[in-house]
Amino acid sequence: MKKLFAILGLALLVLLPFFITSPYYLHLLITIAIFSIVVLGLDIVFGYTGEVSIGHSALFGIGAYTAGTLLFQFGIGFWPSLIAGPLVAAMFGALLALPALQVTGPYLAMVTLAFGTIVQILINEMDWLTNGPLGIKLNTPNFFDWRDYSSFLPFFDMSAKRMKEMQYYYVVAFFLIATIVVINRILASHLGRAFEALRDSPIASDCMGVSVYKHKVIAFVTSAAFAGLAGVLFAYSEQYIAPNNFAFDLSIQFLLAVTMGGRKSRLGPILGAAIVVFLPNLLADINLFRIIAALIAAVAVVAGIFVAIKQPENRRSIIVPVALCLAFFVFSLFLQKITDYKLTVFGLMILFVVYYLPDGIVGFLKQIVTQINPALVKGHAVIDAKGDDAHAWTKVAPATLTADGSLLDGRGILMQFGGLKALDTVDLKIKPGTIHGLIGPNGSGKSTMMNVLTGIYVPTGGEVTFDGRAMAGLKSPEIAARGIARTFQNVQLFDELTLIENVLVGLHHTYHATFFDVAASLPRARREEQAARIRAASILSFVGLDKLANEEARNLPYGKMRLLEIGRALALDPKLLLLDEPAAGLTAPDIKDLVGIIRKIRDHGITVILIEHHMDVVMSICDTVTVLDFGHKIAEGKPAEVQANPRVIEAYLGGSAVAA
Template sequence: MQFGKGHAIGVALAIAAIALAPVLVTNGFYLKVLFLIGVNYLAAAGLNVLVGHTGQKSLGHAGLFAVGAYTAALLTARLGWNPWLAFVAAGAMAGLFGVLIALPALRVRGPALAMVTIGFGIVVEKVVSEWQDVFGGQAGIYGVVPPSIGGSALNDSQWVWFVGALAIVAHLTIRALLRGKYGRAFMAVNTAEVAAESVGVSVYTFKVLAFVISAVTCGLAGALIAQQNQYINSDFINFSLSIFFLLIVLFGGSSVYGPLVGAVVLTLLDAFLARWPTAQHFTYGALLLFALYAMPDGLSGALGRLAKKLVPALARKPVLPAPTTGWKLRAAERLAADKPLLQTRAVYKAYGGVVPTNNIDMELTTGHIHSLIGPNGAGKTTLLNILSGIVPPDRGSIEFAGQSIVHMVPNRICAIGLGRTFQNLKLFSDMSVLDNVKVGLHRHMRAGFWSCLLGLPNAQREERAARDEALQILDFLGLLDKADEVAGSLPYGLQRRLELARALATHPRLLLLDEPAAGLNPQETQDLIGVIAKIRDLGITVLLIEHHMDLVMAISDHVIVLDYGEKIAEGKPGQVQNNPRVIAAYLGTDEPDEDDLELEASHG
């Protein structure tokens, strides 16, 4: 695993504190509190991946806690399993239930997703309460066998060491995962799902993965409680526990240290307020509101900002290496010029009585810049959304690079070489400029989940290679000096260029540009002409939607004209420019925006 100097010191101090605490603290109640801090951290660390990084709200993780607890209880008390194996099985069973919840739950979003997870938690609570023959109901399951060393069950001090060791492992592995391509993919899904799909990230896969990670850590936390108490019943499992876990994440903040901060503060507060249940619930509600409105990035974020003010050295960013070579398209993506690349036949899409794409036939040729023009409502963006898989056509055929892509999901279409930008910017605005481009490289990074989770050398080498290539792309587009800046803080024109850089990082054979000059000033528009020409010279075919006719006529090899969803003309710029019907209906319009109704209908 990769350690920075400051992080290595922090981990060493944490290990020393965990090692010394049970020696210095002998009071059983205080040891129990330390144990609960570790348990709550373990549950929250995984939940933070789901909530803080992937943006999925869950209010049912008490159910997954129950799955882990009852798995350990049943396997040891009823089936005689080795308690260590039962502990591992508890995490695995919780992960399986995480998949079972995620598959149907992630078909909905926002409040509906939270309601589905609440439903799961309630069902689990009722099952363990009412199914007495298996789960013991209110009486619960006695005789849960705890792990042992040398034939002796763990004592209070050893439980603190055990849960502390698990917490250290959880921190290191989750930190390694989130600092690499998986962490960027989670954040991309959180910020802009459509954009994440367009650069090769499977939104559904990463949502399920985040659910599984959160389920495993929550299940292990449940197993720890059952085995440490040697008893479990339905009183341990309730909706308040789900709220408590979520509060730890929201109050602590989404940083990798947030769950630790939240677990320490809220576990101590919970122990202090245990004798006053009414005040306890009121305090949790007040803290939740405070966390949501006063500290949107949690206590860890507030402490981080304070630390950087007090110690300016903490705010310094590492010096990035200057690119030594220019960026080039991967050899496997370069195609011979003047060959058919994409063909559509009778592509049709209707929204009720509105037909934005009406039997479009089109052929794009490698090495050329094609432009798609027409007034607002002509169906240009609809056609691009169909080509990139965001909107399925009602009928018709589309072949790209020799494959049919009709009804293919966007991330798969990206994987065979189609990249795009959007009419309305869809950057990952809270991520750095460099990380935005690195998300574009996601599909080319081959390190698997376990390599990234464990921070193995191959994952670290690939991460450095991705950084170097992303810097080459930024240099190619004149954004190298902005690499460390937050994407959302850039001026509009540079944000447009960054979205183009992210699309180039996918190594597209065909690049779809949806009004790249929208909102640019005349100088930026003129610079864009040179940029598009450079992209074409790299071997990338371009399909461009644009209202700036000067740009279209200056850069295009071939122009296609749409009117109310129908193709009315196509040919070389001069031919189209002199077409009487085109002159009458289209040239001279300079509307910067196009209604994107179909995109909202598909993803809204």
């Protein structure tokens, strides 16, 4: 089905110019293709990682001005610019993304907005480089000089001439296709999975060694490079660039194009780009505008009546959008001079799309198709790799122990929240190859300990040595890379990924393919993906979830979610596995399976720290148990000793079991 669409799209792209006779419309078509490249790139940031960039017009402008200044100052033409433009734009992208993405919140939006405005001012001011407000003139590029060959290949008349508009169209179309192919490959790779995972659960991402920060930066820089590429194509298509080609409005148009067309798809951004390019034409002619407004109103009324009959419970929620569409039509009748109110119409469109078409046109169509026949809309690529027991495990690398033979040695760990000491100078030694229980009443600091050990909290004091190295100052992804994996008390799965994709995110560390390997689909990248899939399938069958491999994680029952979390953590090939209440919410038979799984994990040489409230589980499988109460360690030893310790009994049951 997808292949059919791709072939149809390709044929359309190739044949379209033959049906267009007017050079004006051919130029519009080229512009649509160029904008599509920007918007497809923007979708990686906006659709997949969920960050908002209001600076893409500036990155686009930087690409265009790289081409312009190379030609204007150094006489370097089109083909070298195609490499320089994306590079320069990517560098500026990194300059913005590296500081702005360190913090969560609307910072990237704020920084890119400021950047967009200031780049425009700078292009204007730096006239020694950019020729300032006068702009730069360019010609369509030369083909390579193939004069010698044209005698027997007259069909390719490419003798050092300037390209005709039609020929340039095919150059742009080629880059559009290349963009789509590269983006498809990236998104289907481990990088694409990382983009989706970090959106579903940033914390789990970090703890699986998939740094949220790093991957957001990769996404933004990639997106900037595409904007730069499009900028070069734009400069040679317009043949004249000036600073106000790249104003703030353009960034908003790109964002509108992604949202309106539909995020997280290839068709959506292209559709959106087409609408945005046609918009000025639409808004130039009052009569055309009125007709379109009337059409929109008619469609809204029909859709409204349809919904009102089919789903009476939603009646109220559709009154507002339908009324707005009607009001919009009435507004169009009263307008005298549309050009004055162009931006108002534009703003209203954004508001409408944001609220009533949040998934864009493509998303809306998908919804309708799903209602008719759910089988037609495929959410995830089905991964049917078969796993086996042999592939589930890799050999655990020998660990470096401390002088007294501990794998992990925490000394005087202090975690203070304001005046509250959640952990008060706790020592914790974990022997390799053991299951170490961590128990204590609610609020005793067990989960805080987990969060300190995995770098989610930075401890106020104390130090931790793991595998022979100090862990001070390490962030969660680095700690994960050193071999500490974890599960979460409040399950943190990548809800919208399938089970096998969840495990594949855990296997992220096994990929060594670079961005370019993936983009070019080199054998190395394919080999790694194949190996990881078999491994993931094997891990799933170990935790008993192989039958559900292609189900979305959010559809799992609670108990199975916990098993999937364990599987995902195992994918990290950890030396130490932290399990935070794995038995919570599990039924008795499930708990039995869980105990078996934990034992097997230990038998494969992985050390386990287990936080658990089910005492029978703790007592039956733990080699050592540490008891925390109000941030203090009150007991430690073999399960039976701890069970008999009066201070432990007091902590759990209260009273004064212990003599003062």
